[in-house]
Amino acid sequence: MGKTVRGQWHREILSSPSLSLSPMGGWQRNKGWSHSVTFTRMERNPLQRQVAYMRRSLFDQGYLDEQFVQLEDLQDDANPNFVEEIVTLFYTDSARLIHNIEQALESRPLDFIRLDDYMHQFKGSSSSIGAKKVKNECTQFREHCSARSAEGCVRTFQQVKQEHTILRRKLETYFQLARQAGLAN
Amino acid sequence: MGGETHTIRREGEVPEFWRKDNRLGGTNKPYKVNVVVSDQFSTGLKVLVVDDDVTRLRILEQMLRYHVTTCSQATIALNILREKKDCFDIVLSDARVPGMIDYKLLEHVGLETDLPIIMMSADGRTGAFVRIEALKNIWQYVVRKITL
Numbered sequence: 001m002g003k004t005v006r007g008q009w010h011r012e013i014l015s016s017p018s019l020s021l022s023p024m025g026g027w028q029r030n031k032g033w034s035h036s037v038t039f040t041r042m043e044r045n046p047l048q049r050q051v052a053y054m055r056r057s058l059f060d061q062g063y064l065d066e067q068f069v070q071l072e073d074l075q076d077d078a079n080p081n082f083v084e085e086i087v088t089l090f091y092t093d094s095a096r097l098i099h100n101i102e103q104a105l106e107s108r109p110l111d112f113i114r115l116d117d118y119m120h121q122f123k124g125s126s127s128s129i130g131a132k133k134v135k136n137e138c139t140q141f142r143e144h145c146s147a148r149s150a151e152g153c154v155r156t157f158q159q160v161k162q163e164h165t166i167l168r169r170k171l172e173t174y175f176q177l178a179r180q181a182g183l184a185n
Numbered sequence: 186m187g188g189e190t191h192t193i194r195r196e197g198e199v200p201e202f203w204r205k206d207n208r209l210g211g212t213n214k215p216y217k218v219n220v221v222v223s224d225q226f227s228t229g230l231k232v233l234v235v236d237d238d239v240t241r242l243r244i245l246e247q248m249l250r251y252h253v254t255t256c257s258q259a260t261i262a263l264n265i266l267r268e269k270k271d272c273f274d275i276v277l278s279d280a281r282v283p284g285m286i287d288y289k290l291l292e293h294v295g296l297e298t299d300l301p302i303i304m305m306s307a308d309g310r311t312g313a314f315v316r317i318e319a320l321k322n323i324w325q326y327v328v329r330k331i332t333l
Binding site for chain 1: 237238239240241243248
């Protein structure tokens, strides 16, 4: 890491200079294709520093993966809140899938094929927003479906729901903070 | 046999789409599908995207940046295609779309229209590949990583 000048960007990894921090605290795409890059920045605004730190933690702690960066990459002037829009869409839609799984878990005997099918959909959806921990719990669940373990399914589904909720709260906080940081700029 | 995967991509040029004419009574020779695209394959392409996951659909819409029509049901997609056949250049579909059993959407599109269709699927199992290859008029099978 080299010296940074206050208020300016310093790139840790050399890549195409097509990503920049938008006023809202998220990423926006400039012209041209962008790689996923890591930026460190000396923000003038302490809130923005907080946002960047929070974002970094979400990745470091394994809550989010590369797919989330792809979403940030798609954010631009025409769609300045794209990431939040997608996350909101996901949480609205996934409530339906969770409900389906819950219902299916109540029937006896358990229809493991149906459960696996629902979870396949849910996992795919979670993956599309980069929900790494959620995705991993989904994989566990599907393994229990293959093993036809009712106890395993019930248990891991609780974990799926837990991670799902934890991530929602973290992202809500993150977006709120990003908005505040953007307004304060 | 159907399912020939032939997309010829050369750097900086418009990709070519080739299909085998394996319809009943067809010549079984490869022919070039006339896809109306712009120079850089980046604007003007009219895509029908079919996917039952609304989150993924919205992401695809944003990613593709063409003239995109989205659709979450295969039956609706087919109706759209029947009514507005000339309004689309290409169909991009999730392999498991409700309203159709497995890959029937593909068959219908292949039989009723001349549209290129690209299937996306997280299902990378060998069995699924074989089944896809056996269907007529499928000429690109894109295995999507589970992340999208």
